[in-house]
Amino acid sequence: MKLELIDISKSYTGFKLGPINIKVTGAVIHVFMGATGSGKSTLLNIVTGLVKPDTGKVLIDGENITNKPLESRKIGYCFQKPCLFPHLNVYKNLVFGLSKSDRNNTATHLEKLVQSFELNHLLERNTEDLSGGEMQKVSLARMLVLKPKIMLLDEPLAHLDSLTKNKLRMDIRNILVEEKVLALYVTHFKEDVYALADNVSIIQWGQLVRTDTLSKFLSRGVKNRSTFNHYNPEIFESNHNYIEGRVIETKSGTSVFMTGDFKIEIMGEFPLGSIVGIMVKPEDIIISKEQVKTSARNSIKTVVAGIIKSPTENSGVVEVYLNIHSDSYLRSKITIESKNELEISKGDTVYAIFKATAPEIIRKEILK
Secondary structure, eight states, X not given: OEEEEEEEEEEEXXXXXXXXXXXXXXXXXXXXXXXXXXXXXXXXXXXXXXSOOSEEEEEETTEEOTTSOGGGSOEEEEOSSOOOOTTSBHHHHHHTTOOHHHHHHTHHHHHHHHHHTTOGGGTTSBGGGSOHHHHHHHHHXXXXXXXXXXXXXXXXXXTSOHHHHHHHHHHHHHHHHHHTOEEEEEESOHHHHHXXXXXXXXXXXXXXXXXXXXXXXXXXXXXXOSSGGGSSOGGGOOSSEEEEXXXXXEETTEEEEEETTEEEEEESOOOTTOEEEEEEOGGGOEEESSOOOOSOSEEEEEEEEEEEEOTTSOTTEEEEEEESSSSOEEEEEEEHHHHHHHTOOTTOEEEEEEOTTSOEEEEEEOOO
């Protein structure tokens, strides 16, 4: 599957989108990141056919669909607010629009989606009695049962509570990967990017300013950078470190995953071989010049790559960047007094220490 946008532009009073040129290939989740009003939703509406571009072409597998009616494009669209039929129960919503023969042909696929989204106990329930997260899962499943060529998701988690968001993010990632569908996902939440993305595009003021893989966005090398605090667009300047790896051990309510040459222990039992991604606050990372025995389960021997004054804190705090890969870093926040007492400087060998309870699990991908 291949989606191409060629010289796409759209103008409104006081705003212009584009020209946008981008190619997305394969069953990947491509996240468009940007502030409200940057043009993300307009771009999705052009792809689906709800909005006609002023210039440019939309191609799917080389076919120009720019002027095709939206119902013939085989594109699924999930909005911020679920669009369900309130007079139909969950099951009837899921099969709405399918002929009797289509329902027979898709029965196995539908059953699989119902199990994946954990909807079994809701099939007979009226949609008005569902929670926000349940409604969004029904909306997603209804789109996927039609086997779309491309799936578009416009901030589908925006109106959900944090706990529901975290769970549904991981579900969406696993299901879209399992369905082998090319997906475009729009958001302005960095957690969505970490949890879902294969590739990322940053949109600012209607312009596509950067497109790359998630791993390259998260790369924190300093080859061409004068300071660490300008290594990436603002959206990745978060208050957390993101670390991802493959689970190699699980026991007694904890799991261990590898990232580069390091082992990280976290809470929760995850399948061996699965991919997990965690976020760790810089304040939760303790620095020691010696290996010490503590209750913390993670002690990473590393090297200080740089020390800068924290741009978001008062003058008494510094950020210490610790090398964990050839081009990736952990960021720790400590006081200047602590830095002086430790007598650490660039190039020193230190230990980065944090508890297994400190990370927030934000990405879980079960490979099959």
